[in-house]
Structures are given as structure tokens and as C-alpha cells.
Amino acid sequence: MQGQRLANQRAIDAKRSSDTISDVLAADDLNELPDQNLAEGLSRIPGLTSFQDEGAGLYVGIRGLNQEFVNLTVDGMEVSSAARTWDANARGANLEAVPTTFVSQVEVIKATTPDLDGDAIAGTVNLVTRSAFNADKPWLSIGLAAGQYQEDVPSDDVGLSSKGNLSFGRVLGKQEKIGIVVDANFRNVERDNLKPYAFWGSAADPAALPVELGGYAYERKEASYGLTGKLEFRPTDSLEGYVSANFFDSETDLDKNKHALYAPNSDTALETFDGAVATIRNDKVDYGVDGALTVAGGLDWAMDERNTVKLAASTSTSSSYQDDPRVDWYFGGPLSGNYEATGES
Known part of the structure; x- marks a missing residue:
């Protein structure tokens, strides 16, 4: 098994072995989609919504909650997201910042567990980076x-x-x-x-x-x-x-x-x-x-x-x-x- 089939199988295995409710999107799936960036690609996952500005996806919401309730991590480590100066509630991880080529898979964790940060009210989007090994x-x-x-x-x-x-x-x-x-x-x-x-x-x-x-x-x-x-x-x-x-x-x-x-x-x-x-x-x-x-x-x-x-x-x-x-x-x-x-x- 190799290529896209192998990537999809790894994503399915990761979802099955997860200790919480989650969805996993493989890098091959992301690169096959006709989306401009990571935020738009993630909107195809059930329960996720892309928030756009002038036609480009910037943030994602989970299960009807806005982007300020979504936590972004890279390899499990939290990423800072500054609030917009005109609206203190308009904070959110800008997923336009991350190229899809840097990601091997994306984990969308929809149920909070004790090891996750407390501000992940809606859920956590974890970007698993590619490895040369x-x-x-x-x-x-x-x-x-x-x-x-x-x-x-x-x-x-x-x-x-x-x-x-x-x-x-x-x-x-x-x-x-x-x-x-x-x-x-x-x-x-x-x-x-x-x-x-x-x-x-x-x-x-x-x-x-x-x-x-x-x-x-x-x-x-x-x-x-x-x-x-x-x-x-x-x-x-x-x-x-x-x-x-x-x-x-x-x-x-x-x-x-x-x-x-x-x-x-x-x-x-x-x-x-x-x-x-x-x-x-x-x-x-x-x-x-x-x-x-x-x-x-x-x-x-x-x-x-x-x-x-x-x-x-x-x-x-x-x-x-x-x-x-x-x-x-x-x-x-x-x-x-x-x-x-x-x-x-």
C-alpha cells in the first residue's frame, strides 16, 4: 500500500486509535482539494465551518461555534492568536498562515480532554507536521x-x-x-x-x-x-x-x-x-x-x-x-x- 491510499489508511487508523472524538484529514486529501488554503480544506470535514474575508478562508469554527472558541496547536503545542484591534472577540488562529505542504495530517479534536488547553471550548485543530524520517x-x-x-x-x-x-x-x-x-x-x-x-x-x-x-x-x-x-x-x-x-x-x-x-x-x-x-x-x-x-x-x-x-x-x-x-x-x-x-x- 502506498501513495494516497496509504495516507488515507493512516488517517483512518489515527481516528480509530484516538482516545477522544476526532476527525483526521490526510495531507494527500488536502492537496487534492481545489481549495485556496488550509481553512477552506478543513471546512469539508463534518462539523467544521470556514469563516472567510473577501473570498478567502481565514478561520474555522467547530459545531456552530465561532473561531474564537477553537484552539490551534502544532504537533500538540499551542499557537498564539492575537485578537483583532477593532473587536476583542475576533481572535482566532489564522490558518491561511500555514501552507498545506507543511502538514502530514490534520487532527480535529471535538471533545475536550484533560491534556488539552482550557480555551478549547469548541475543539482543537492540531497540525501534525511532515517528518523527513x-x-x-x-x-x-x-x-x-x-x-x-x-x-x-x-x-x-x-x-x-x-x-x-x-x-x-x-x-x-x-x-x-x-x-x-x-x-x-x-x-x-x-x-x-x-x-x-x-x-x-x-x-x-x-x-x-x-x-x-x-x-x-x-x-x-x-x-x-x-x-x-x-x-x-x-x-x-x-x-x-x-x-x-x-x-x-x-x-x-x-x-x-x-x-x-x-x-x-x-x-x-x-x-x-x-x-x-x-x-x-x-x-x-x-x-x-x-x-x-x-x-x-x-x-x-x-x-x-x-x-x-x-x-x-x-x-x-x-x-x-x-x-x-x-x-x-x-x-x-x-x-x-x-x-x-x-x-x-
Whole structure:
């Protein structure tokens, strides 16, 4: 048995031997799915939901609970996840940061046990990293993709969007007692957005002029990159250990322009309005994750066929930021005019 069949069989065996309720997704399954990142791939597991931002999966929820109740671990070691500055509850492990090539399998633990961290209210997503010792031969894989978003926004022409990843692993030396695994990924997305909207003044009277009528036209740029590395050692058949490091950084820039008309007073019979004020708002929003870093290490000593001593430790840090300068311009004082109710929003 080999290839995808072997990977799936290992995932089934891991689920059967688990002491708790869990699901396991093999790396071969992840790489066969047409998903952009790990968060979207995990959403195919029963009970898991992907939370998206502008069309890209970032977080996962378990059994109806949001991402802030989900704990993320790498090889059993917890990963820090900073709360968003605009919402203290919007914390959650950003799974876009982890390339799927770095993972041999993903364990989704849905029932809390005493060995798990107390903040895993919904469950724990444990990423089991690849091992050079478990590979039949060295590997090197490189992936690149590029494209361009086309939107009917007249303000700017968006640039080229791209993403890529690199994965490398092998055993070093003639005695094959040291292994190394390195993965890197980047993502750069540029797009224009046009979002018209209207908040209707009266649900009972669909012909009424919206209290607020307008929309956003803005340019959005996203950039993120991650780097992970793992050094393994196996001096004897009964003793093995590792040291790993994971780094992630992201930034999102928005140049958002809002054009709106506030018209609180309207006559639906005459289709006229008065007391209206026009406004233009410009936001230059800059937010992201600043240098999230996790360093971990572990040591396993098989004393005999039944007893194994396991030691593990980790340190993790992450921070988020947001800069949102905004300028509002108001015109009119007040404005009046006519409108036509066509029945279209």
C-alpha cells in the first residue's frame, strides 16, 4: 500500500486509535482539494465551518461555534492568536498562515480532554507536521500561480495577484540521524471593489426613498507570507526529538471611498424628498498580523515496548494592529429633489 491510499489508511487508523472524538484529514486529501488554503480544506470535514474575508478562508469554527472558541496547536503545542484591534472577540488562529505542504495530517479534536488547553471550548485543530524520517526519499516542490481580478470600478486598474509555496525535506548524513523540513509561502492579492447598498426607510412602504443611498468603491491590497522550519534528530532507535519554528506576517491596505445621500424625509405619493445631506468619506485602513512566531521542541524516549517518556515545550507570540484615519466631507444644507420608485433595490 502506498501513495494516497496509504495516507488515507493512516488517517483512518489515527481516528480509530484516538482516545477522544476526532476527525483526521490526510495531507494527500488536502492537496487534492481545489481549495485556496488550509481553512477552506478543513471546512469539508463534518462539523467544521470556514469563516472567510473577501473570498478567502481565514478561520474555522467547530459545531456552530465561532473561531474564537477553537484552539490551534502544532504537533500538540499551542499557537498564539492575537485578537483583532477593532473587536476583542475576533481572535482566532489564522490558518491561511500555514501552507498545506507543511502538514502530514490534520487532527480535529471535538471533545475536550484533560491534556488539552482550557480555551478549547469548541475543539482543537492540531497540525501534525511532515517528518523527513517518515519520507521514502527527499522531496522538493514549488508552486506558483498568478491572475488578475476584473471589476467594473472606474477608479483604478488593479495589479497582478500572485501566490506561491516551496516545500523541501530530506535526511542528512550517511547515518541518517538528522532530518530537515522547510516550507515557505506567500500571497499577494490586489482587487477593486464596488459595493452599492440602500437602507430602506420603511419596510411597510417599499416605495419610500431609502434613508441612506450610496455605496463604496475601494481598492484592496493583501500581502502575507509564512516560513516554517523543522530540525529533527534520531541518535538511536529509541530516542528522537525535534525543534521547529513558525513565522507569519500579513498586511491589508484599503483605500475606501464612500459616496452617499442621507434623505430622512420623503413623500411617497409625490416621489419627492427634502432635508437631504450628501457625504463623501475616505478611509485609508491598514491592518494585519505583525510577526507571529512560534518556537517548539520535543523529545520522545521509548523505554521499552510499552512505556515512552515524552517531553515538549513551546513559546508563541503574536500581535495585530489597525490604523484607520478617516475624513468625512458633507455637502448641501439641505438638499431636495425628485425620485422614481422602480421596484429595484
